[in-house]
Structure formats: C-alpha cells, structure tokens
Amino acid sequence: MSGGMGNALSRRAVGRLGATAIAAATIGPVRAAPSRTVDVVVVGGGFGGATAARYLKQFAPGLSVVVVEQNKVFHTCPFSNLVLGGLRRMSDIAHGYAGLAARGVEVVHQRVLSLDPERRTVRLADDSVIGFRKAILSPGVDMRWNALSGYDEAAAQAMPHAWKAGPQTALLRQQLQAMADGDTVIIAPPDNPFRCPPGPYERASLIAHWLQQNRPRSKVLILDAKDRFSKQGLFTQAWAALYPGLIEHVPAADDGRIVAVDAVGRWLETAFGDRHSAAVINVIPPQWAGAIARDAGLVNADGWCPVGPTTFASDMAADVHVIGDAAVAGQMPKSGFSANSQGKVAAANIVQALAGRDPIAGSFANTCYSLVGPGYGISVAKVYRSTADGIVGIDGSGGLSPMDANADVRAHEAAFAEGWYASITADMFG
C-alpha cells in the first residue's frame, strides 16, 4: 500500500488519539453526544414494539416516539406457516409502517448497534445517536448459533430455521417446492423456552397439507428435543383425522433430540448417535434475546431479559423496558399476542411514569390459534395479571380447545384465527 496513505491515516489516528486522551482526562471515555433526545425510543417494530409505539401516541399524543426498525417491511411469524403450506403468499404477511407514521410515530429504518443504559442513548448503524427518557426494547429472539453443534448462520442457508419470517420463510418454501415426491421433510424443534411453542406443530400440519396435495408419497418427520409439546392431544387427534400416516413425531425419550448438524453433508445427529437425512431439513434451533439486549447487559444467565411484571422495566437498567419474546414475562408464553398485550401495558405505564403518576397493574391475554388445515383451527388461551409474584395466569381461566369437537367448532376456530390476524395486525400497523 502507498506510504502516503498510511501516513495520512496514522496522522489522523494520532490526532484522534490525542483528542480522545484529552477528553478522557476531562469527562471520561468519549462517547458521541446524542444529536437529539426524544421521550421514548422503541427498538424493534414487531408485535411488541409496533404496538407499544401506537399506544404511547394514543395515551399521550404529545410524546415524541421513535421506532428504530431495520426492515421497511415486516413479515409476521404468525401465518408464515400458511405461506409454507401454500395457503398464503409472502405479500399477505407483509406489513409496512405508514400507519404508525400517520399516527405521529417517527419510524427510522436503521439497525441499532448498541444501547447505553447509563447515558440513555442508542447508536444506530449510520453512527447517529438518539437520546431517550425511556427506551422500550422489543428485539425478539436471535438464533443461538452453534448451541446445536454445527448449526450456524451458514448452516441456516442450507437448513433454514424459518423462525424469523421473511427470506428464511421464502427459502424453506422454495426447498419444499423443489423436493421430489417421496422425499422426507424433517422438522427439528428445540427445547423450551422458545418463540411460539405450538408453531413447529402447526408447521408440520400445514406442510403435511401441502405434501398431501402436491407430493402425496412424501412424509414429515419431527425430531423433537422435548417429550411433550403445546396442544399435543389436539394436534395428534387432528393429524390422525387429516393426515393419517403423514406425520411422525419422535420425542426426546425415543431419541428425537438433535445434538449436531452437518449442513454440507446434510445430516442431523441425535443424542444417541443416530443420523437422519432428508431432502428438506428445517432446524429450529435454541434461541435467546436479540443481540441488542444481550450486548447491553440486560439478560440473565439463560440469555433472556428479566423485567418487572407491571412496567416491564428491566431488572438490569433504569428507564429501559423489555417486552415480547426477549423478556421473561412470568407465565406468559413467547407469542405475538403476548408481545402485543405487553406492549400496551408497558406503554400505559411509561406514560404514567413520564407524567409522574403511579403505575397501573397490567391485565393481559393470550390466545394462540393454530391452523391444522384449511377450515380446521385449534387454540390455547389464558388471562394474566401483574402480581407481586410476577405475571401469573388467572386460576380457572384459559385452556385448550375441546378434544373430539365437531367439524363446525374447528371451522369456527379456523375462521377466528383469520379474524385474529386481521385484528392484531390492524392493532399494530393500522
């Protein structure tokens, strides 16, 4: 390389070092001052973040609210299994941010590089820095690369997780369309806790539906890290009725748990050393809170964010609130509905705090619909409250759709699943 260039760089570097040394001597480590400070910064524009931003403006129109979300189009994980099953297109699960902008929320499409809880700032990928009075983090989950030996970002291009909707969903769909009749699809769900507990089994159902129509000699094999799964009785009953012989579930006790992956050789290895291969392999790996929360020191030893049950204030930092899948929200499952419900309560209590008023105990709900096939829906539901013991389910509330229900009940729940999707996406983005 040219010496002149090197000298210029080193001169500049020396100048910068000098400035740093001077600043460090006077005001401590140099960190860029925020170019502006807003009332609330929301990191992540998904089910938690978009909802929280909308309700902040609804409760207190005068607040300045900035949502930082790297994607201009958000693809919902709910209903992404319908895309895999050929029942919806990608465009059907795509949502933009014009609705939030129209409500006075400023949406900045940037990646957040870091959050500084002490200085109450976030730094974005374009190096701009935004100060905040309160921050809401709704970063969702990250895949825990290599927690499953060999399953890293590169492996996810060969064996998609499709556990964040978007390009991964499209990739898995392409692989399904490319498989030959008679080939097998493997789905390998993780141990608890993870995003959307019934999701892998809805996915198995809707892929089986697509295979039945398009690859009638093919099968779905679920290699599970768990022995029991969400809505198990209902799924099992539905599979026997709709997809006899098409879906095989291998629990951990029968050596279903995957411990290693070879993306190049295209095989999975179980705890007892059995190897499985298939034309399409969907590995849903272990997860933890999104990087922004981990990097800011907001997580516990398991990689999730402990928060208060009423305000969702982080246990680790003042004026930073964490909602959605990244948070440890007591007994609530990691679902889009939970994140939406938490986003509203967090928004209400941030408005209360900024106005100097007392927090209001939260009331939450969650209904997780699963579509097992066209016109066949099942659900699990519960009502939750903020209590001194955390967020707890109300005794006697909630539960599962009934076993052995008639086709009419299943059809109603399928229709309500669609109604739920229309409503909750309007509640977030409308």
Added chain:
Amino acid sequence: MVAREMRRRGTVLMAMMVVVTAAILTVMVQQAVAGEPTAARVLALSCAACHGPGGASPGSIPSLKGKDPVFIAEALRAFRDGSRPATVMGRIATGYSDAEIEVLSRQFAHPAARQ
C-alpha cells in the same frame, strides 16, 4: 309556608345537583379526550388483539365498538358460566370478576354510554 320552604329547598337541591353533575361530566369528558391510561382502559387493552383496535374488528371476529354495555356484560357472564356456547370466549371470560366485567362492558360503548 311549609310548602314554600320545601319548594325552596328543592330548588337549592336541584341547583346543587346540576352543578355536581356538570362537574362530573366535565371530568369524564376531559378523561375521554385526554386518553390517559386508567385502570379501566388497561383492563380492556387486551380485547383489541382479537376484536380490533378500539373494538372495531376488521375481520371475522365480532366488533365491540358501540355495543350496549348491558349486552356486553350479559354476554361475558353467559360465556363465563357456559350458558352461551363459545369457542374461545368461555376460556377468556373466566379470567374476569363481576366487577371487572362491569368495567369492561363500558369500555367499547359509545362515549355517552361509557360511565
């Protein structure tokens, strides 16, 4: 004499009632306009995920917006005791007390019927 005294007392009482009512209405209207979080509003927040923002459902789930509070409260109690058939509402309604159902029932009503 006694009758006139009673009429005067009645007039004073009525005047006081009008003032008090006006004050209550003013507070209520201010609350509704400001949209500040209240315990009642927070209790009803989770309904919107299925019934749509503000109870206005864009899809197959019934809207709550503008419904008579008496109708909503009766429906919730009937879902809760199982006398009204339901898919999921029986499992949701069991999460609320009688007092909470009364509060919830007013949240989606026309503003004039809310209190």
